[in-house]
Amino acid sequence: MSLFTDSLPGLFSAVGAAAVIALGRLLSRRVRDVQGAGTTALSEGSRVLRRYTLLRTAGPDGAPDQYETTRPPGTVITHRIGGHPQRFELTDVPLGDGTYAAEPFD
Template structure:
């Protein structure tokens, strides 16, 4: 019985060390995954908005989907748009103007 009581601190210490190593590995993996998300540049076409020549507004950004960004339309005008994950036929993603009805 004395052997079990004497070895208990080492066993508990081993379990704690293993648990800490597991937590550290998980945190490292989570940070790496978070860093890799959103690093690619995406091109967004703003729906129902054209520039002064009549061409659609295309905006490039690394912001994640669901973020609201301000897009410069030219001549000092700005439009707030929400980024979506919908892919358009030209390969760009759709951005919806939120200040319009």
């Protein structure tokens, strides 16, 4: 019985340490998700997947078109609108819905 009672403090310490580490990892994921509301972190370093709202566009449902990419702000992309290519510049300006603005370039 004394072997069991002597090992309890070590067992509780190990379980407590594992719980602290797991909680720290969980909180760091949540902070990362909140910081990039329209952004999902990728495993390739600083590249992130962002969702952009293409300004001055409308899809079939009347909502603005959206575009997802890992390209950095300042990049000019080409997106087909009504069968015609239109260029947009990706910005780092967040919009209220958690996406970023993509402004018409031409």
